Amino acid sequence: MxxxxxxxxxxxxxxxxxxxxxxxxxxxxxxxxxxxxxxxxxxxxxxxxxxxxxxxxxxxxxxxxxxxxxxxxxxxxxxxxxxxxxxxxxxxxxxxxxxxxxxxxxxxxxxxxxxxxxxxxxxxxxxxxxxxxxxxxxxxxxxxxxxxxxxxxxxxxxxxxxxxxxxxxxxxxxxxxxxADGPLKGRRVLVTSGPTHEPIDPVRYIANRSSGAQGTAIARALAALGADVTFVTGPADVPPPMGVTTVKVQTAQEMREAVHAAGSVEAAVFAAAVADWHVANAGNSKIKKDGSGLPQLTFAENPDILATVAQMDVGRPKLVVGFAAETDDVIANATAKRERKQCDWIVANDVSPETGIMGGSENAVTLITATGAESWPRMSKDAVARMLAQRIAEALT
Incomplete structure (x- = not known):
């Protein structure tokens, strides 16, 4: 009020x-x-x-x-x-x-x-x-x-x-x-969210099952603590939160450009499930099934947005948080990812099919930092977001 x-x-x-x-x-x-x-x-x-x-x-x-x-x-x-x-x-x-x-x-x-x-x-x-x-x-x-x-x-x-x-x-x-008179009042924060859609042709694309719900909840929780949030989102299933600056993108390259256009921030949370590859020879017109065989698609790696920001020499955010959606050896793979990307924290979650987490309403995450791994109980994505936002506030204040 x-x-x-x-x-x-x-x-x-x-x-x-x-x-x-x-x-x-x-x-x-x-x-x-x-x-x-x-x-x-x-x-x-x-x-x-x-x-x-x-x-x-x-x-x-x-x-x-x-x-x-x-x-x-x-x-x-x-x-x-x-x-x-x-x-x-x-x-x-x-x-x-x-x-x-x-x-x-x-x-x-x-x-x-x-x-x-x-x-x-x-x-x-x-x-x-x-x-x-x-x-x-x-x-x-x-x-x-x-x-x-x-x-x-x-x-x-x-x-x-x-x-x-x-x-x-x-x-x-x-x-x-x-x-809002929260602990993040006046602090600029970036959050990425949702999947990216990498075109095969004008009507088909490569994507993943991310709904964008967790990233959206994080942006909302940070705004509730008073942060000035720039929210860069792929084509998510959920609407963006109110009270944030929303930038909508489709591809990984567009997300990379939007992240850099956001300017200087104190914390960056990369919750988006960015596609690892895009189709280098995407068609300009619809690829037809004409009986001549399967289309030959050539893949190329997408930019590593998390690593690029985490390894910036000038203008690096004070806190860079990545996400790791894993199906096997979750903590080991996420710990290795944190070291490889050189980010401060990794939020790891098990997205194997039996968990129902990818695209679901709940999450069970492990927060991995330089000092170790802290597993959180399974809870709603909103609750995960509030806990993470509070940790971010503590780290910035």
Whole structure:
């Protein structure tokens, strides 16, 4: 709950600005005080009267308002809040933030604040995918800006893809996580999850039975302790948790790129079941069964994401945690893997068919560190996640 928390809500110009009205209502239902700031472009989509009525607060718009600025109003606004939320965060606002511009009230507040900032990007898919926007996003994440969304979906312009602003419940969950007073508050953590799909042709792929449930639970548990979580997930069976920055990928190569794009983190948990190989000669069109014999597939090794990060000379996370899904000699194989990959911990589990763990709702793991192996009892994946998140918190604090 957000009782007695003060949220400064900056509403940018875009069709998604209408969601800001519901966001104000939902935040106030949780007990938050909301002060709206409306940009010049935002006025084209929502009215100051609507925001004022729903927030029961004055709406701020003008940097050069003589009454407000007589007491340096933009400084006071930027410092009085517990959290600044930008929803929608347009490409223009993100560019201003990344470059440190301050030519209107919203951008000046964002530059003058000493509080955490959460943005909910919203824009056309081409604008979102443009290299300039992606550069700005990387800069903002590196500066510690929290990000929720965007989601994929239909655009007002008729196109489809990433760029839709996160839904209001997702933003509220991200606000909750940002204001959580847990032991990991303010610490950036990366979690990978799910399987990867390696194409054989446009309609077939190689994968494994990972559901993504354990990685998702870990990301959720870390966020509950206050961490700023970047969640890189393959095509999992379960939806990503709220309150984290989700990056969806398909292949191992895409996951590797997303991990490196996430920037500097204090801990990295590699729970994804990344395919060991991909098809080097994948077909550009569907391979037909035409009676000429079996297709000749050539396999190549996928990048070793865990080892690459664990062995970084510069920028290595303080704590690197890998997973080892084994069917035989679980502890011995996982211990050897930890030494080979040079990671700090390995979470090993027995995924032989009779356990029902792969794709199931429970897990029985052994935490392997430099000091030995600690077996945990079989429990729900959520319980495993909470125990691991607590251990991570202890290691980072």
């Amino acid at each position: 957000l009782t007695n928390k003060h949220i400064l809500l900056i509403v940018g110009g875009g069709i998604a600005a209408f969601k800001a009205l519901d966001l104000v209502r939902r935040l106030r239902e949780q007990g938050a005080q909301v002060t709206p700031v409306l940009t010049t472009a935002g006025v084209e989509f929502v009215t100051p009267l609507s925001l004022s009525a729903l927030s029961a607060s004055k709406v701020y718009q003008d940097l050069f308002n003589l009454t407000d600025e007589a007491e340096m109003g933009h400084i006071e606004l930027s410092r009085a809040a517990d959290l600044i939320v930008v929803a929608p965060a347009t490409a223009d606002l993100m560019a201003k933030m990344a470059c440190g511009l301050a030519n209107d009230l919203a951008s000046t507040l964002l530059l003058a604040t000493d509080k955490r900032v959460l943005i909910a990007p919203s824009m056309n898919v081409r604008m979102w995918e443009h290299p300039a926007t992606q550069r700005n996003l990387a800069i903002l994440r590196g500066d510690g800006i929290l990000v929720v969304g965007p989601n994929e979906g239909d655009m007002a312009c008729g196109e489809y893809g990433p760029g839709r602003m996160a839904e209001v419940p997702e933003i509220v969950a991200a606000v909750d996580a940002a204001l």
